[in-house]
Amino acid sequence: METMMAIVIGILFSIGVYLLLCQSLLRIILGISIISHATNLLIITMGGLKTGGPPLISDGFFSYTDPLPQALILTAIVINFALTAFLLVLAYRSYAVLGTENMEQLRGNDDE
């Protein structure tokens, strides 16, 4: 299962990096989004993948799921959600003001 997850995470990361390297701002934002999802998957994989165990240590159960990675991911997702929302609004705003979403044309010049 862990190997499977590792491959999936690897694929997600490569897609994310490809999108990040595009010139279009929208694709960059999507790339960031995909990379952070891949990171979330990585956290849960790193905590150990188990099925059926409750997140509590007690005498009756032998399998035990670590609740901490899930708590971490929950926080990370919330933060990432806020960030993506803000970035999308900013991208829209900058398209309206600057008239382009091509990163090549956002280099700036000395006349400002």
Place this chain on the structure above:
Amino acid sequence: MMNNFVVLPLVIPLLSGLLMALLRKNVRVQRWLSILSVLLTFTVSYHLLQTVKAEGIQILEIGGWTAPFGIVLVVDLISALLLMTTSVVSFACIIYAFKSIGAEREKFYFYSLIQFLLTGINGSFITGDLFNLYVCFEVMLLASYVLLSLGGGRVQLREGIKYIVINTLSSTFFLLGIAYLYAVVGTLNLAHLSVRVAEAGQTGLMTTIAVLFLIVFGIKAALFLFFWLPGAYSAPPAAISAIFAALLTKVGIYTIFRLYTLVFYHQPHITHTLIAVMAGLTMLLGGIGAIGQWDIRKILGYNVIIGVGFVISGLAVFTSAAVAGAIYYVIHDMVTKALLFLLGGTMISIVGTGKLKEISGLIRNHPSLGWMFFITTLALAGVPPLSGFIGKVLIIKEGLSKGVFQAGFYWLAGIGLLSSLMILYSLMKIFINGFWGETQLSKEMEKGTTQGLLFPCVFLTAVCVFLGLGAELLYPYIESASQSLIDPHSYIQAVLSEVV
């Protein structure tokens, strides 16, 4: 020592920020609240500093969950010192903002955002948990994203997007590092991490994770990976860029200090050598950048980078005195960088442009501004009675005495000295071009006034002079702070006293 005061530097700005968001229309109340909040934070941090000095490290286990199971907040001397400096610097920047930031921004949550920024910064200084550190970083960064793009000018939007994309990516790598670390040692509490890493030995895997963290905080602190900084810090208005320059990179520096003295200190020939190389390159490249620019804001931005390189070289030398020098230099750098950005911002607001070639002869109508700029230049270059001197002497002296055993440290100390010269040259360039020469603007032709802008500058100059002349008062605190960094035992003892 459990102490409920520990949480206050986090709670005061958070609550006042929320309160201000409710009072959006009432700018006057917001101003008073900002000042009140910063002064309260200062008082609390001063109290904490004295308590820590007298009774040892103070902690607070949030919700009563004992470490390492719950989140702890820890205040040791370096945290308390940085908390105090943060309040001093933000006090000056907020007062500067009263006259310069404009009604538009004031009505759109400017003061709340500053408070949220301070929440994140203070939180990063006091947290004792790696994931909590990530959250505090994000709080700080989100506030800084909004502050950077608030107002929506062309340059601000353009630079804001780059800044956000780079910082988001580095935050993602931060999470990756946390995930790897959790998989290897199974804890995220900093003190517990230190214990576990010491028990298991810092294997190759751990060192790889350490280097990953170095990349993350290298981006945040502008250590070698600083390509985003000059553009981003020159975009927003002076009050905002001053607070960024003084505080944001310093949080990254603090984290590098914390992690590489508390957790990853077992393989210094790999990690600390890498840190030394990065610090040297940062000083050199930052210096070259500062010399080559002709825009005030860009020159100041590159000066921030040189400062970062110099502080981190204190960590790279890694002796008690060098770390003390680095702590002293961080405090000095926070104050003087804020002052420098405020003075530069004032110059730009008078002339209406940041291009040095179009400015000259400001000293005739603005003598006090010129003199303060001159004092700041001397302080940053490290001229004796002023604040930059002691930090530089300690770091370079220790670097030279360590160079006897490892020749590389001669290089580091040499680059450190050269960087002082580069700072002096780049700032003198501003001084000579901007203040000397023929006065082109009469009082009536100026684009802005200095009215109300000079008080925060005078205040910070006074702090800067005090840091130099009153070093004797401050040094006992800094010395014990550096000792507790070099020997992580007291930190671990304070946090895990009930477990270990």
